[in-house]
Amino acid sequence: MNAPIARAMWHVRHPTRRGLAWALAASPLLLVLYVLVLIPFTPSIGDIRKAKIEQPAQILSADGKLLAEFKPSNREWVKLKDISPNVVNALIATEDHRFYQHWGLDWRRTASAALHTFSGDRQGGSTITQQLARNLYPDEIGRAPTLTRKIKEAITAFKIEALYTKDEILETYLNTVPFLYNAYGIEMAARTYFDKSASDLTVLESATLTGMLKGNSYYNPVLNPERALQRRNTVLGQMVKYGKLTPAAFQTLQRKPLRIDFERQTEPPGPAPHFAQQLRKWLAAWADRNDYNLYADGLVVRTTIDSRLQTMATQAVTLQGNQLQGIANSAWGARSGCSNGRDLLQTFLRETPEYQAAKSTGLSDADALKQVSSDRAFVQSLCESKTRVQADFLAMDPRNGQIRAWVGSRDFIQDPFDHVQQARRQPGSTFKPFVYAAAFEAGAKPTDTFVDKPVEIQLAGGEVWRPNDEDEPSDRAISLRDALAFSRNRITAQLMETVGPNKVARLARAMGVRDSELDPVPSLALGTSPVTLKEMVSAYGTIANLGGYVEPVMVTRIENRKGDVLAEFAPVSPKQELPADADRMLIDIMRDVVNRGTGSSIRSRFGVRGDVAGKTGTTQGNADGWFILIHPQLVAGAWVGFNDSRVTLRSDYWGQGAHSALPIVGDFFQRAQRSKLVDSRVKFATEQEPGWFSERTGRLRDWFQQVFSSPEKPEATVVTRNPTRRAPSAAAVVAGASTAASSVSSASSASASAASAAAVEPRALPPLLGLPASAPVAASGPVDGEARGNGEAASSPTPTPDDIGAPDAGGAPVNAPTGGNGSP
Template sequence: MNPYLISIKSRLKTLWQNKWVRGLLILFVVAVLFLIGLYISIYLGVFGKLPTSEAISSIKQEQATQLLDKDEKLIGKYYIYDRQPVTFEDLPKHLIEALVATEDSRFYEHDGIDNISLMRVFVKNLILQDKSAGGGSTITLQLAKNLYGRKNYAMFSMLINKFKESIVAKRIESVYSKDEILILYLNTVPFSDNTYGIESASLKFFNKSVKDISIVEAATLVGTLKANTYFNPRVHGTRSRDRRNVVLSQMVNYGYLAKDSLAYYSDQELQLDYRSFNHDLGIAPYFRAAVKKQLSSILDTLKTPEGEKYDLYKDGLIIHTTLDYKMQQIAEDAMKDHMSKLQANFETSYGKHSPWETNSKLLKSAIAKLAQVKTYKENGLTETQIKDSLNVKRPTDVFSWKGDTIKNLSTIDSLKHYLKFLNTGMLSVEPTTGAVRTYVGGIDYRYFKYDHISQSERQVGSTFKPFVYTAAIDNDLSPCTYFSLNKVTYTDYDDWTPTNSGSDDEDPYINYTLENALSNSVNTISVKVLEEVGIPKVLEQVEKMGISKALPNEPSLALGVAEISLKDLTGAYASYLNKGKSVTPYYITKIEDKYGNVIATFEPEISEKEAYSEFTRQVLLEMMKSTVNKGTASRIRSTYGLKNDIAGKTGTTQDNKDGWFVGLTPNLVTITWVGNDNHSIGFKSTGMGQGANSALPIFAKFYQKLNNDSDFRPITSAQFETPSEQVLTALDCEPTKRDGFIKRLFKKKNKKKSFN
């Protein structure tokens, strides 16, 4: 026998006789056998069934439902996981290069498990203790984890999960091409801010589709994959920038970027254009909530090809809506601009004697309505205990027009804080279809969830008067009929005496035409016109205009005591621009499944019959033009300098609780409302609370901004049609007429009578 072999055999025998060496070898063999046995048991499904190649080939991922505006611009999403898939063709080359260079440089060379990288990690990390060796994971292994997650086992949890992922990774590689694996990975990987998929991340952080992101933006997003919270570019800008530069360096190391370009890209500042698709944040949150509510009932009527119900949060539906994204932005800006200033003036007007601070009866009533108080009572707490609980202070997020803050407030403190805020509703629709173009349901959805367009019904004040005049004209009352300004006391209605704003200075012997009375919103004449035409005919007229709810059958109807939703009011006013036909404001045009197949379409809801004659329509439109040109809404011209063709109507309710403005232009109907959600709190004065001051400026600022944008020229430059000769003749009369001497001699300044 070869002496050399004899020597080796002798040495091995000596080693085996050493109990420590023998023990280590036995331990090694046992460990290997254990790992082999564990791997086989995992493969056989002892620790849970593994996805088969067939299952992997038909991967179905949960997808967010997208909400698009009329031009298919993304408004928002409904989701559990914010995921929005794209195709491989949408991925820019530099994004793929950044990903491969950073996460898996040998991606195109391995079959799911990179044995060379694993060996490098074993030697450098475990033996040489070099922490820069990396983790040895591949994109395919990460994909396996993203797709199927990890489970927690009592023992060897990490090892079991790693083995499972390696088996799944091998199967993924056998089913999909490298390009397909990359798109699957990028569509499922979690980015910062609970965002899943590269398209959603690109839209959220840079407000652009992934196909349009730059090298620096791609490197920023890829950089977050190492630790998406730690490297969140929104929260940790410097950290994210440093990590981005590591990605850029890797791209240079692997030849994807020229060396001399590294300094150029690395020196660029981190530029975000962040858009949150959080349900409470982002553009048009009230609109998104309203659409979601409608979708709940719509989807109950639809079935997938497999006969199952669609899931709004998981099935990747595409909802096409009527909203105009850009116009909505302008509407929200106009609202914030006005409401922030109005709120400051509102609080100043009350000073130290504000009702939300000093009115104990109001506060007691508001406290009693708190859900928290009802819960305390159900749990058997005494009044003293409830009071003590409500006075416990804690850090609280607080809304403010100057910027949100955190204050140490009790429940009572918080209630007082929010009681003071004025709120608003603003709706713009296309008059011929009812398509909603803007939808501002309140000042801030995060803190004020109540929707003042669809949920709220408030007294409409003088915005109801055009309906009274419409009924009168349509029942053959001449527009040049004169009515006296003087007050009348109606004895059969508790001696009710309607008065006009500033009535102490008015001449009771002056008579107004219908046009002059409406444009100046004269209360006394509106009631007289209602009396002339009759309440039943006015109620019938309003119903023809699409307002079907029961309204008060009393003379004060003429002054707008009826509570009507802003949405219904807008649909009724659209009839003045739509040949006398009212519309139902609508949001959704069609719904597609995630493959782009149309599964539902929706048509405008337009009244089949005209609510009144064309003559009446033109007369009322002329009257409401006068309201803007020389009546209660004239500040549209004098203060805001708007030269557009506009008709309109202001509205103010009793005790200045509600301010309204209706703005009509040929191609758009816009109604704004302003008030406090607590009906007990009104404006301190009519000067501040009147619709011309509280609600009209939102419309005016809205149109100022529209006028500055050429995209809206079809709306801002549109002109009303020329009235017919019949209409012009019917309106051709002096706006006022004073009683003659004999009539003045016998005329009572405050007549008493019963209402006919």
């Protein structure tokens, strides 16, 4: 084997004339074969045609309004006739002066560039068509300086020339070439660097932009104006060389300054930018699975968003956010660099890269702080960013899971971070309904009671959790109905201990809190595990849907540009995660939250009518305010706080969910009902049908009463002592809701009447509650709400007519973390 190899190597080193002739004849053939092999690995004619007619996906609302267009870049396509001739002249003179003579490859220029490159002076020889091929198909062709890349580029250029006219090639090139700062195409470049349209570009401006094509960063007129000026004059010289500019004009123009009018161009966010942001991720995955191009195939995506409700939600978030921002500015002294929060400001400063850089030079902590603090503009910017109030909002139809409105922050441009789906914050007392749902599933009733007493629960590791309320323990028995209506921590903690954290966590996950981790510990009852607003609204949707969970959906149908349906997403059947009977009881007591409890200002202040229920929520230190309202047709929830949970509104009044988040939902629902987008006449189906046995025994009892009743006697006044309190029927609650909506005073008197009818007679309780049969039974009226610390009572203002009941906050375990992690 070695002998043939040795002979071959000897012939290579000592070629004969015949061998040289064969080699010279075979080289072109081998090159042709190599080209033929590469053809299948270049973009097909169909792909090029698709690039020519590229159409971005259009995102439409449920009522047919345009929400967004998904473009691959910040680009606006303009026709060649709408581009200044100065641009075309500068481009052809500089980049490809024989553009109209070749068929995609300029052989003379390619040979000249090759000779210069071999001699050590590397030059580019790509035509405009080759550059277009490289810009359109960077993945298929690549940018490595190799022979393979040049051949693939040339093959693609020939294909483009076969399909496009010369004017079409120029138009496509000028609309796809990048110009830095997310500006693609000549139109966005003209706006970015000269604040004008491409049709108005002068000779100097056209030469400046054309000069950037040799190297965007190197000839950036913003950062490197001297290089950009020299390159501009080089382009002007090329225009003189090829007859596009007179020498006299050149002599005058080359002495002119750049005169850049720079402004970054941003795409308008649209009416639902955070929703569109999340939808883009989902749609990109769908397009990949189904072999569609999200940016070129002209997909028409019909979403579940109602543009009218979306506008109402945005207005509600903006209005309340602006009001709370004024309060935050006063509380922190934001206009004077957080003058009212110096200690925390120093913590913020220590976390900045500027402070770390100062420390790395060897400065002490005090000197580094002094150095960064001396920059007043920096301190002011840091303070404003930390004390900027954030809010988010989500509304969905509980019957089919369709999302109707989505607001991820107060301002998408200032804060594109989506708090609805990405921010995880402690939900506080809005988590309590899951505890009561688990209890009702296990057999408890709204009239069951627990004694309002000090609670101490042993935790793993020897810690003791002491949940508290704002008032001292009363040693009275409080019903589960009143405990939820007035958000009693001590009662809820006892109920959690009876039901068990694991069961509550499993039920909450089943009902919709499916992405965040729930720590099955006793304090979970007061919402110490961070969750997202989307999860909470989804879970409340299960409550509104009588225990049937439906996954939230964003899209109903996807079509092509001709209107043909490519995919349809029909509503799925709900999965029963909570028994309907238990859910009916839960809805019934959640009605009391808005009729006479911590969420009563929904009716008294905002006049929301009809059959609604809900829950407020406030976390430790007023870091997070929540409110979620359910209606048979719509569930809406809001969160208010700061990106950094160490920052709060510093107000026991404004920090409560009833005063921070509730107004957003109230404003939204008020607008929606006035516009008749939500029907206030629709009611929850909470009336329970009597079973066969109950119906028969009822008839038998009525018959016995008729047969054996004593003769009628004159009417007399009957005084009932210590009547046992019973849960009101659904009809009574609805009637009470209407009465509460008419005036606040009527709601107050109703609560007082309930308190005066408190029963003290002992009665048997179900084994679930674990209380002795002799436990006293009492119904409470409006009582003070939840505690704000690890067992320490906190003061609060007297409840106002707008918020009958108590502030709402969740206690936390001793030494347990209480902050959320909603920062971007």
